[in-house]
Amino acid sequence: MKELTKKENIKDWYLKNFELFEKQMNGHNHELLKKVRQASLAKFLELDFPATKNEEWKYTDVSFARENKFNPVSTDYKTSLTKEDVKNIIFGNFDYNLITFINGKFAAELSDISADSDKIIIKNLNSFIDSHKEIVENYFAKISSDDNLFNVLNGIYMQDGVAIYLKEQSEFSKPLQVLYLNGYSEENLLIAPRNLIVVGRNSRTSIVFNYYGNPKASYFTDAITELYLEEDSSVDIYKIQRESLSSYHIEKFQAIQKDRSVLNHYNLNFGGRLTRNDINSKLDGENIETHYYGLYLGKENQHIDNHTFVDHAKPNSMSNELYKGILDDKARGVFNGKIIVRRDAQKTNAYQQNKNVLLSGEARIDSKPQLEIFADDVKCTHGATVGHLDEEAEFYIRSRGVPEELAKSILIRAFAADVCDEIKIVELKEQINHLIFEELHRQEVSY
Amino acid sequence: MLTIKNLHATVEGKEILKGIDLEIKAGEVHAIMGPNGSGKSTLANILAGNSNYEVTEGEIIFEGKNLLEMEPDERAKEGIFLAFQYPIEIPGVSNATFLKTAINEKRKHLGLPELTPKEFLNLMKEKSKILGMDNDLLGRSVNVGFSGGEKKRNEIFQLLMLDPKLAILDETDSGLDIDALKIVSNGVNVFHNDKNAVIVVTHYQRLLDYIVPDYVHVLYKGKIIKSGGKELALLLEERGYDWIKPEEVELESN
Numbered sequence: 001m002k003e004l005t006k007k008e009n010i011k012d013w014y015l016k017n018f019e020l021f022e023k024q025m026n027g028h029n030h031e032l033l034k035k036v037r038q039a040s041l042a043k044f045l046e047l048d049f050p051a052t053k054n055e056e057w058k059y060t061d062v063s064f065a066r067e068n069k070f071n072p073v074s075t076d077y078k079t080s081l082t083k084e085d086v087k088n089i090i091f092g093n094f095d096y097n098l099i100t101f102i103n104g105k106f107a108a109e110l111s112d113i114s115a116d117s118d119k120i121i122i123k124n125l126n127s128f129i130d131s132h133k134e135i136v137e138n139y140f141a142k143i144s145s146d147d148n149l150f151n152v153l154n155g156i157y158m159q160d161g162v163a164i165y166l167k168e169q170s171e172f173s174k175p176l177q178v179l180y181l182n183g184y185s186e187e188n189l190l191i192a193p194r195n196l197i198v199v200g201r202n203s204r205t206s207i208v209f210n211y212y213g214n215p216k217a218s219y220f221t222d223a224i225t226e227l228y229l230e231e232d233s234s235v236d237i238y239k240i241q242r243e244s245l246s247s248y249h250i251e252k253f254q255a256i257q258k259d260r261s262v263l264n265h266y267n268l269n270f271g272g273r274l275t276r277n278d279i280n281s282k283l284d285g286e287n288i289e290t291h292y293y294g295l296y297l298g299k300e301n302q303h304i305d306n307h308t309f310v311d312h313a314k315p316n317s318m319s320n321e322l323y324k325g326i327l328d329d330k331a332r333g334v335f336n337g338k339i340i341v342r343r344d345a346q347k348t349n350a351y352q353q354n355k356n357v358l359l360s361g362e363a364r365i366d367s368k369p370q371l372e373i374f375a376d377d378v379k380c381t382h383g384a385t386v387g388h389l390d391e392e393a394e395f396y397i398r399s400r401g402v403p404e405e406l407a408k409s410i411l412i413r414a415f416a417a418d419v420c421d422e423i424k425i426v427e428l429k430e431q432i433n434h435l436i437f438e439e440l441h442r443q444e445v446s447y
Numbered sequence: 448m449l450t451i452k453n454l455h456a457t458v459e460g461k462e463i464l465k466g467i468d469l470e471i472k473a474g475e476v477h478a479i480m481g482p483n484g485s486g487k488s489t490l491a492n493i494l495a496g497n498s499n500y501e502v503t504e505g506e507i508i509f510e511g512k513n514l515l516e517m518e519p520d521e522r523a524k525e526g527i528f529l530a531f532q533y534p535i536e537i538p539g540v541s542n543a544t545f546l547k548t549a550i551n552e553k554r555k556h557l558g559l560p561e562l563t564p565k566e567f568l569n570l571m572k573e574k575s576k577i578l579g580m581d582n583d584l585l586g587r588s589v590n591v592g593f594s595g596g597e598k599k600r601n602e603i604f605q606l607l608m609l610d611p612k613l614a615i616l617d618e619t620d621s622g623l624d625i626d627a628l629k630i631v632s633n634g635v636n637v638f639h640n641d642k643n644a645v646i647v648v649t650h651y652q653r654l655l656d657y658i659v660p661d662y663v664h665v666l667y668k669g670k671i672i673k674s675g676g677k678e679l680a681l682l683l684e685e686r687g688y689d690w691i692k693p694e695e696v697e698l699e700s701n
Contacts, residue, residue: 390535396534397537398520399529401523401524402549403518403520413539445548
């Protein structure tokens, strides 16, 4: 990766490239997106990449973003990837729709969508704007997306992403798999996916985000996902991240939930040299349920930072969060779980747990629960633990004739079980279990 | 089968066993009794290879091999089994998966082919029947959500499935009501034959009504201070341990 000379300013680099980028959009730059880009550009001048003295970034050093020029202007990818190539990357053995993006660009030939358009619209965002302008006007970019320079950078350089619109009273049981194949053909790309999900009243579905990186490729994925859950709707979001170990991955996920809606968000993190997830839900209604499940595996010198934020704005809702980390080698994890219970949000139930197991003496976790409670009639609990694999349990298993390495695998399986068991797609659950052992280079204990 | 010679052991630097000698032959049942803190559980754990205990002196020979040089899993594969006083819970791993793994590791060690799924299932059915266990219990995660009694029963189920040469029962009777005690004892008696041996570690004589020992040893402050036949257990039940203790003073003054 080219390092910057001292005189070059990284912000100049991104500004300099914008003209070229716009040209390359080739008329695909819809007015609605242009507006967002312009607003983001204005914001871009005001901000800098976050420093570790910023409390929100205390444990995550993002100097990679200051030191590397990621190229926001890719040439059109060569469609050398075939369905056969991606067969083993896709989570399979269950019935799904597939939408694929290569280096952030829509790949129609690797997509396969058969959905009843009376119920659900699944498109790439650029096409969706043309066909469903009013939905985009009502929902797109309504969230705060200038929390930091990464979000702003996405606002400037967003290329495409998935747009899902589930109409009212629609149950769509076939999961949609959104496949991001990153780091192909070109090096050092900035890939900026922008996803929009709108779930209409009394509708339900599930979506699997499959972020996959070309092994060893170096690039930067800078994503934003917006989710709107209307009254009585329900969605399961699985985010499975297997970016390359030389890549950087940052995503802001924001859900806005209305009355009686249910969100199950699964954040399963395997890849990336440095990962930062900001996962936020605003519970903007009553009797809402929000479940966050997280599992993060770190090895070598991976850095994984999960920031979650549950904002209880109104009464009678519940949130439940379980995040578990397994860290080996010199991997470092960060968990920051923020819960706000606002003054009106009486009768809120909010639970949060973060548990970590360190497999080496050099692995490290910084875990920080952050509860801010302004209502008086609420139930909130939180807890954080860090430890090693239980030696007594290991002795028990080995005393049955199970060798040390396999006994450790059994304990890893036991540790991850309560997150894995929440995965509702059985075949996916098995594949995630397999990935855990594969990624940690350990003997597998099957389901 | 098992020879223990002058065994000394410490835990966290504190000497718990102060010279144990014990000889166990195939076909025998030995009871080890004694008050709290006498070292009974320590002895059981050392036999199984718990690394929290450090052997500072002495030797243990099992079937002609130096047991102290073996890892816990090697000991298990050679035929040692410890029924734990406090069995561990393993969420996310079913009893069936766990036992299949253990049995096949042992078979691999013995140069035998893995059990087919059908053979394994039949074995599970046969052994669980002896203990009156629900099939549903077998699909559940190891010991998770089990009552104290169910956990002990599950230990004996594992014993029957693994069919070791030497079974060590560490306070298996604690926390069992009389019905469960009978079922568990029956399981041990079904297991026991003239080719294997059992060590029963217990506080109380009660279990020995059902698992009848050939020898009873009294462990006190890290030493076996008295050995006898099964009638010794009855005497202990009647008179407690105090009547033996003076001998211990004698031993120390000698």
